[in-house]
Amino acid sequence: MPQVGDTSRVKSIEWIDEELLLLDQTQLPVDVVVEKQETIEQVWDSIKQLKVRGAPAIGVAGAYGLVVGMRGDTGLDREKFLEKLQERADYLDSARPTAVNLSWALKRVVAKAKQSAAGTGTELLQVVHEEAIEIHHEDEQLCKRIGENGVDLIKPGFGVLTHCNAGRLATSEYGTATAPMYLAHERGVAFRVYSDESRPLLQGSRLTSWELQEAGVDVTVITDNMAAHIMSQGLIDMVIVGTDRVAANGDVANKIGTMGVAILAKHFGIPFYVASPFSTIDLDTQTGADITIEERGDDEVTHFGLRRTAPEGIKVRNPAFDVTPNELVTGIITDRGMVQAPYSENLKDIFYAKA
Ligand code: MRU
Numbered sequence: 001m002p003q004v005g006d007t008s009r010v011k012s013i014e015w016i017d018e019e020l021l022l023l024d025q026t027q028l029p030v031d032v033v034v035e036k037q038e039t040i041e042q043v044w045d046s047i048k049q050l051k052v053r054g055a056p057a058i059g060v061a062g063a064y065g066l067v068v069g070m071r072g073d074t075g076l077d078r079e080k081f082l083e084k085l086q087e088r089a090d091y092l093d094s095a096r097p098t099a100v101n102l103s104w105a106l107k108r109v110v111a112k113a114k115q116s117a118a119g120t121g122t123e124l125l126q127v128v129h130e131e132a133i134e135i136h137h138e139d140e141q142l143c144k145r146i147g148e149n150g151v152d153l154i155k156p157g158f159g160v161l162t163h164c165n166a167g168r169l170a171t172s173e174y175g176t177a178t179a180p181m182y183l184a185h186e187r188g189v190a191f192r193v194y195s196d197e198s199r200p201l202l203q204g205s206r207l208t209s210w211e212l213q214e215a216g217v218d219v220t221v222i223t224d225n226m227a228a229h230i231m232s233q234g235l236i237d238m239v240i241v242g243t244d245r246v247a248a249n250g251d252v253a254n255k256i257g258t259m260g261v262a263i264l265a266k267h268f269g270i271p272f273y274v275a276s277p278f279s280t281i282d283l284d285t286q287t288g289a290d291i292t293i294e295e296r297g298d299d300e301v302t303h304f305g306l307r308r309t310a311p312e313g314i315k316v317r318n319p320a321f322d323v324t325p326n327e328l329v330t331g332i333i334t335d336r337g338m339v340q341a342p343y344s345e346n347l348k349d350i351f352y353a354k355a
Pocket of ligand 1: 053054055056164165166170175177203241243244254255256320
């Protein structure tokens with residue numbers, strides 16, 4: 001049985017021999033292609049195009065992107081280096097707006113460099129590099145703890161529905177929503193996962209089913225519009241999804257379609273859990289209404305693969321995320337424990353708690 005933490009598999013992000021390597025997730029499940037990131041523009045593009053994707057993973061990629069972007073600038077003095085670092089962090093941050101982890105990681109690296117006593121560009125680059133590695137390794141640990149805090153929710157015989165990919169591909173390891181699943185599987189609990197396809201970019205069918213199948217977890221792909229039927233048949237005992245940003249009041253942004261799943265879960269009396277590391281909790285965003293929802297290109301909706309499936313010139317909307325109101329959330333499984341309503345109070349407590 002594959003073990004949690006099995007490092008033999010290809011990872012979403014690696015830093016090897018001073019190079020940033022990203023698994024091109026747009027090519028999964030057909031091709032496994034790892035791309036070396038040569039420039040900061042390439043990193044920006046990889047984030048924008050979803051070659052690297054998932055909230056924690058784009059945070060880690062962004063942090064390493066600053067190393068890639070600054071390594072030609074070691075000749076600058078401290079002031080100029082920090083100025084350029086800030087500019088480049090702002091640039092990477094512009095790639096995607098919804099997941100807070102990207103801006104969180106970039107701010108963290110810039111703050112670390114500013115707070116350091118490093119006097120030269122070379123020393124500052126070292127600080128940037130060390131902080132990126134720290135964020136990367138920390139993410140692995142956060143996901144592992146989410147697994148430990150959520151594993152007991154999955155009982156033998158359970159059907160678990162998930163939406164999009166909040167798996168190891170979306171993080172440094174283990175995933176967030178999938179961490180309890182991997183751990184339950186490792187402990188020999190027999191359960192089934194239903195993975196929503198997650199239109200329009202199919203993260204559920206292309207990525208979640210791929211990584212769970214690879215790990216030997218019993219997984220079934222359904223299209224998004226099948227979830228109500230599958231629930232009505234009594235096949236789902238719980239929902240676990242990931243998140244791109246949790247607002248201070250517990251509203252949860254996640255892949256478009258998540259709110260629909262939460263509404264269905266309420267209708268059928270099924271608990272709806274969100275898995276989130278503290279790095280995705282944003283107490284500066286008061287409610288879901290304050291979260292910027294990324295709008296993506298029309299072609300993702302008007303085409304299926306390369307084939308056009310809507311008429312030329314048709315009007316299209318393509319919001320990539322939606323916000324599930326906190327009252328539909330049974331609990332948020334964090335690296336620091338389970339948080340439940342009232343979220344405004346309890347999120348503050350958990351956020352400021354020691355990891
Ligand atoms: O557009 P994507 O593929 O980056 O969206 C990903 C999601 O919505 C995930 O559920 C979320 O980022 C959590 S990943 C642990």
